Amino acid sequence: MKKGVTIKDIARKLNMSVSTVSKALNDHPSISVLTKERVKKLADEWVYIPNEAARHFKQNKSFTIGVIMPDLLDQFYVLAINGVEEVAVKNNYNVVVSQSHEDSERETGLIENMIRNRVDGVIIAVTKKTWNTEKFKRLNTAGIPMVFFSRSISAPEFDYVSTDNEDGALQAMNFLFNEGHRRIAHLMGPPFLRTSQQRFDGYKKALAQKGIPFDTGLVAEVDFTQQQTVDAVKRLMKLKDPPTAFFTFKSYVGLDVIKILREKYPKMAGKMSIIGFGNLPLIQYLEDKPMGSIDENSFQMGVEAAQLIFDRIDQQEADEEPKPKFIKVPCKIVVH
Amino acid sequence: MKKGVTIKDIARKLNMSVSTVSKALNDHPSISVLTKERVKKLADEWVYIPNEAARHFKQNKSFTIGVIMPDLLDQFYVLAINGVEEVAVKNNYNVVVSQSHEDSERETGLIENMIRNRVDGVIIAVTKKTWNTEKFKRLNTAGIPMVFFSRSISAPEFDYVSTDNEDGALQAMNFLFNEGHRRIAHLMGPPFLRTSQQRFDGYKKALAQKGIPFDTGLVAEVDFTQQQTVDAVKRLMKLKDPPTAFFTFKSYVGLDVIKILREKYPKMAGKMSIIGFGNLPLIQYLEDKPMGSIDENSFQMGVEAAQLIFDRIDQQEADEEPKPKFIKVPCKIVVH
DNA sequence: CTGAAAGCGCTTACAG
């Protein structure tokens, strides 16, 4: 193991104290210009690279925010991460991204790991199976701010950044109404997620506003696996009065619907109108596109989540208990 | 700021030394069972969470490997990360993923950052604009092992894990030959990437084996932007004897070709056979699929890269200078 | 089996 140059090495060479070198490198105002120059020159020559680990340790801050996402193969989360990164870079923070792979146990482990590593804040989109608040309370106890991102369990005591789920649902439904649809199925997400409830609420509200009676038979819960979506579509298509359109929790589910229709109900495939949450980059490559998507502006959501985390970090020093925030980022329908 | 329980707190309460507590928590063999029990019990009660930052700092290891990828919207890289993660978890290591966003300057900054944070190893897929070895030498100087992943510049002194690029190209070409194609265009990647050269070599080798003269006019360099692919396709389609098939550096380029053909040459769209590197999950949703893809087994590549990094980390202690390795992970053609 | 001591590389009051 080679070991690098340290502040001590520089101090010795220059006949200075380590404190002076440290301050010089950090441009501390009390240090003379000449000293700063000498120190920086040698640091340069010797390719001194500060040990951030040591700095963080000493300062009792990791300058790192942890992000836990269910699955990065879902481009929605990648866009969000890009937003988080942008804000983090501006604040000279690092971002550590982990995937729970929709596994709640694994998620617990990741949170534990983040606490052990003393990240300064956590942004998390929970798994589709997460309902317990236990692990989030542990973050609280450890004094680490956390915000739910996009997906949240029913726990209003935590911060939550999301798209305006209800409004997005309204936009989707109204668009479908305008296209003449009246029998619109809703494939909703896991019911213990606030997010699912909010989108479902929008669905019902849209129907009510339009004066269309709510029909439970048109709603199915899915867990985003193809299997469940297959089952749901099959059941719905067997109805006496089957739906003519689908409003799905997310576009990936909509893509599965399209695929299933193409395979099992080729006659219907072209006619069915489909809208879901998530304007995914991959849609551009599809020939058989969904009719539209709710653009959640996930990059912006990432930005807002990161900003909220930084606010919370700042507020820690003020040590007043802040009220939980629910930030809704506007969304808009995009027609393909 | 709340501060957590430390080893010292536990030691004080139990009238022990911090060394004993530390050893007890780490199951050091020299500590009595009784002591271990007492320590662990209190640690549990008090919700002691070890400060990994401190441990890493003390041990002069971050137990972290850094991964730099061009862009996580490309699912190929996400699959690779999953492979890296799997190996890392087994070794009790963390993985820190950063994106260069195909920006070479930014890449330099990320490497710098990883050195500052003293990661134990780096896996990197370079940007499409990277050609300079400078920054990689800095990692060397800092004593941090690095392996090029998938994409590499021409610098055989570094480790490199990649699919068997030449063989993949041969498979693609032979498949197209079997389909009856003789005029096969190649959209190749940036020429200063070893990867591009290797795939191009396979292309030429396949032609030679088949006794088909190599025609420079059928080759175009692209930088993966749609614009360049559009230009290339337009030029190729204007040839007196235009290609009947495309072998592309990667499937995303192939998808762009399909899109362009659909828009500009609808008559040709269905007939053109297209094969590229990368069996992407999103292909399942396409109706208008490429004919096939070279499955690079990116998860496995991630696994191999991580294993190589861990080998290198272990070898550091032995401090003999190891020879650079070029690991080729087998690939196979997948027909859609 | 347990503990005292040194130290990882820095930063930051504090004194001069």
Add this chain to the structure above:
DNA sequence: CTGAAAGCGCTTACAG
């Protein structure tokens, strides 16, 4: 403007 000292939370030879 500079420096001596303490210390962040741990681990690890070493002594007993």
